[in-house]
Amino acid sequence: DSNLSKREYWRKRYNWDKQVKMDWLVDADEVSQNLEPKIQQLRKKTGEVCLNILDLGCGTSDVPSVLLKRCKTPVIIYCVDYSEGALQWQKGLLEDLDQKHGNLLSNYRLVMADVCQLPFKNNFFHVVIDKGTTDSLLKSKDGHQMAVSCMKDVHRVLHPLGNLWQITDEDPDIRLLFLQSIQDEANLKYSSSFEVLLSDDINDYFLYTIKEDSLDKP
Ligand SMILES: C[S@@+](CC[C@H](N)C(=O)[O-])C[C@H]1O[C@@H](n2cnc3c(N)ncnc32)[C@H](O)[C@@H]1O
Structure with a gap:
């Protein structure tokens, strides 16, 4: 459904879908x-006190609040979406946690931004979680180009030892080819697994791990 790549669709959806979180x-x-x-x-590997985590296109997902509640590792979770309704939803969820975080140092930030133009410094994030967001970019007519510019910017903000985790139902035959093609087009270097x-009865859901080739980072 090409609507999934349109900002107007998401704006309306988060307006009328207020009761239905998903x-x-x-x-x-x-x-x-x-x-x-x-x-x-990853914390051991980087030696950092606290890891910066980006939830790319967070929507109304519980991933930020569940991770914040359960994760014993200190983390700052940046919830990024271009839909104000989604961020308002996240604000409610995260405030409801009442700072009962898995680690006292952990915290969150809400950031309204386009995932293709991320307002963060180079190498800032140790983890980027992309659950269904690249999938929705790819639904557009110029989806491949949008996904390439998103991956370029994710690569820019990802720490040299960091991981991008994509969660999708897209088959490895297709997703691994896509990740390879982006490397070639955008002149990026990373490894994917x-x-x-x-x-479930209908689908397999995959976790793709994309690691920076740290030698290649500027
Ligand atoms: C398929 S939903 C996934 C939501 C969430 N990650 C989850 O797992 O439930 C895609 C989300 O990405 C957001 N999104 C789509 N394109 C975007 C863009 N270019 N910049 C920022 N957010 C975007 C939408 O507003 C929507 O919340």
């Missing part, structure tokens, strides 16, 4: 169970 593809508990140990390992995050 997590795309995989629920937040599943995601956080899988990612928490990986985040902990995947695992099955969840299977």
Whole structure:
């Protein structure tokens, strides 16, 4: 559905859909169970006190609040979306947590921005989580170009030791080719791998891990 790549669609949707909150593809508990140990390992690897995490196109997902509540590793979670309704929703969820964070140092920020023009410094994020957002960019007629410019900017803000995690139902045959083609077109270097995050009767849901090639970062 090409609507999924249009800002106006999301603006309206978060306006009329106020009661219906949803997590795309995989629920937040599943995601956080899988990612928490990986985040902990990443903290050891980087040696940082606190990790900056970007939720790219956070929507009304519970991923930021569940991670903030459960994650023992200190994290600052940046919820980024271009829809004000989504950020208002996140504000409610995150305020309701009442600072009962998994770590006292953990916190969150809400940022209204386009995922293709991220208002952050180079190398700032140790983790970028993209659950369904690249998928929605790809629905547009010029989706490939949008996804390329998003990946370029994600690459720019990602720490040399950082990970981008894409959660999608797109088959590895297609997604790995797509990730390879972006490398070639945008002149980026990274390695990609995947695992099955969840299977149900209808679909497999994948977690793709994209790692910077740190030698290649400016
Ligand atoms: C398919 S939803 C996924 C939401 C959430 N990550 C989840 O798992 O439930 C895509 C989200 O990305 C946001 N989005 C789409 N294109 C965007 C863009 N160019 N810049 C910022 N946000 C965008 C939409 O507003 C929407 O909230």
